[in-house]
Amino acid sequence: MHDPHQQGAYGFCPFLNLTGLPCPGCGGLRAVNLLSNGEPVAAVSSNLFAVALVAVLVVAWLVWTVRRARGVAAPFLTWSPRTIVIAGLLVAAFGIARLTPWGAWLAP
Structure with missing residues (x-):
């Protein structure tokens, strides 16, 4: 069994390797893993967008x-x-926000 908290356990992010900056999806696997283990606060600290996406998908499924x-x-x-268009703008805004000093808490 792989642990998503170990670097390289599931491969690498091409965007992160090319630019040194996290993409909007970086930390998403860790966030889903933490959600499935019942740790929502830790999941939010890994990737807020992934947690929100899981919540939207659960509501849509219900x-x-x-x-x-x-x-x-x-x-x-x-x-x-x-x-x-709205989804694309939200992903872009999240990706940009986590690169700014005031959005540093969003970084994985």
Whole structure:
């Protein structure tokens, strides 16, 4: 079993290796691992965006499950162009914020 807290346990981040800067996904695997071990505060310190994404996916899954139980055949997730743009802007804002001095607490 691999420990995501050990460097190189699951490979490397190409963006981090090329630039020396963490990408928006850096720390995401550690965050999900910590969430699955019942440590939400530690997970947030690894990657706040990944924790928020997991929360959104859990809520979406619950909504989808209730709809399916009621007989509504709806897709799990639908992505409009507006949603894609907003999601991209959120990822970019998070990635930039964690590189600034005032967003240093977001760094993995």
